[in-house]
Amino acid sequence: MKKLVVIAAATLGMSLSASLHAEPGDPERGQSLSTPCIACHQADGNSANPAWPKIAGKDKAYLFKQLMDYKAGDRSHALMNPQVAQLDEQDMRDLAAFYASQEASPGRTSADDETLALGKQIYFGGNVSEGVAACVACHGPGGKGNPAAVFPKVAAQHGAYSLDQLQQFSKGERANDPGRMMRSVASRMSEEEMKAVSEYMATLDPK
Numbered sequence: 001m002k003k004l005v006v007i008a009a010a011t012l013g014m015s016l017s018a019s020l021h022a023e024p025g026d027p028e029r030g031q032s033l034s035t036p037c038i039a040c041h042q043a044d045g046n047s048a049n050p051a052w053p054k055i056a057g058k059d060k061a062y063l064f065k066q067l068m069d070y071k072a073g074d075r076s077h078a079l080m081n082p083q084v085a086q087l088d089e090q091d092m093r094d095l096a097a098f099y100a101s102q103e104a105s106p107g108r109t110s111a112d113d114e115t116l117a118l119g120k121q122i123y124f125g126g127n128v129s130e131g132v133a134a135c136v137a138c139h140g141p142g143g144k145g146n147p148a149a150v151f152p153k154v155a156a157q158h159g160a161y162s163l164d165q166l167q168q169f170s171k172g173e174r175a176n177d178p179g180r181m182m183r184s185v186a187s188r189m190s191e192e193e194m195k196a197v198s199e200y201m202a203t204l205d206p207k
Helices: 001-019 029-032 035-042 060-072 080-084 090-098 113-123 158-173 179-188 192-203
Strands: none
Touching: 029 090, 060 080, 060 090, 113 192, 158 179, 158 192
């Protein structure tokens, strides 16, 4: 069953990708539009505050989808929704192209070895008894994601941000995941597992 869910999710992602990649973005124009983004994400998309995501080097189709979801109200954030309100579709494509062209900085963690070992176990093996699918199936062995299916890069992301997103998915507070993929996985995870896998993903090489 878990295998069928992953296959179905990948199929859905491929279909979604076709529309998200329909028009190219202009990274140079995107950079010129990025000034308001710098306060939270820094000039190159490598945020200094662990509560705000690193967006440097993420796939442009994924970044574009998130901006579109914020504008449509399918994803909610007190700072992001007002920021995208005045952007048109081409603005969002250009911003996504710019940040996708940037290089993500290495991640950091203060987690102990036991926590990281649990995170690695969940990332590569899931938790069969609770029906938690392995993260590697969608995000890849190095956390690079799957651009063709619009599955995001998670390598070197701030652990605090990843944990917050898993918690939101678990509670249904974030619901812009195609086919409820992340909500289905996160809702079966314990708090300990979510924290451990978030810290483990922070240690993965973003290059």
